[in-house]
Amino acid sequence: MRLFNAANMDSPWGFYTSFTTVSDQTGYVDIHIQNPNGSRYLDAEVDRLKVVTWWYEPNLGSGESPADIVMHLYRGQTTSCVNYAISSSDNSYDTKKMVQVTTHEPFNGAVDPGEACWKLRLYPYVTPPNPLDGGQRRRTVYYAYYFEDWDRNDPDGPGSGIW
Numbered sequence: 001m002r003l004f005n006a007a008n009m010d011s012p013w014g015f016y017t018s019f020t021t022v023s024d025q026t027g028y029v030d031i032h033i034q035n036p037n038g039s040r041y042l043d044a045e046v047d048r049l050k051v052v053t054w055w056y057e058p059n060l061g062s063g064e065s066p067a068d069i070v071m072h073l074y075r076g077q078t079t080s081c082v083n084y085a086i087s088s089s090d091n092s093y094d095t096k097k098m099v100q101v102t103t104h105e106p107f108n109g110a111v112d113p114g115e116a117c118w119k120l121r122l123y124p125y126v127t128p129p130n131p132l133d134g135g136q137r138r139r140t141v142y143y144a145y146y147f148e149d150w151d152r153n154d155p156d157g158p159g160s161g162i163w
């Protein structure tokens with residue numbers, strides 16, 4: 001367990017959490033990964049990017065259909081953040097989703113998050129009427145992401161061996 005502060009994170013790093021509304025009436029929502037200063041191009045020293053989403057599904061356990069919202073992580077190229085293409089996805093039916101890109105095993109794959117721009121796409125295949133929202137076809141989806149260096153070379157920590 002680490003706190004999102006300078007002593008516990010390997011610079012360059014960033015952390016963000018918020019929520020958005022997703023509906024099959026209006027289509028997908030894109031969320032751009034941002035540095036703390038608001039820029040989108042991640043530094044070459046960034047070695048790991050992890051994104052999670054969650055929504056409360058009122059129809060689970062009832063006779064009604066639950067929502068199916070999938071998550072794609074897109075990679076954009078050059079410092080201008082162009083030519084976005086899908087890098088990784090979580091297509092499960094789960095209401096909790098996670099995708100990460102890193103060059104570090106044992107995590108999934110060997111995709112370098114550095115020197116690139118990233119966006120999270122929340123893609124609502126179906127959002128059945130929400131009984132907690134006046135029957136509107138929408139869900140509130142919470143999301144969080146962090147990215148950081150993995151060289152463990154900061155004078156203020158974290159030390160080597162800290163994952």
Ligand SMILES: [Ca+2]
Nearest residue numbers: 006009154157
């Ligand atoms: Ca640090």
Ligand SMILES: [Ca+2]
Nearest residue numbers: 010011149153
């Ligand atoms: Ca560092």
Ligand SMILES: [Ca+2]
Nearest residue numbers: 045149150151
């Ligand atoms: Ca690095």
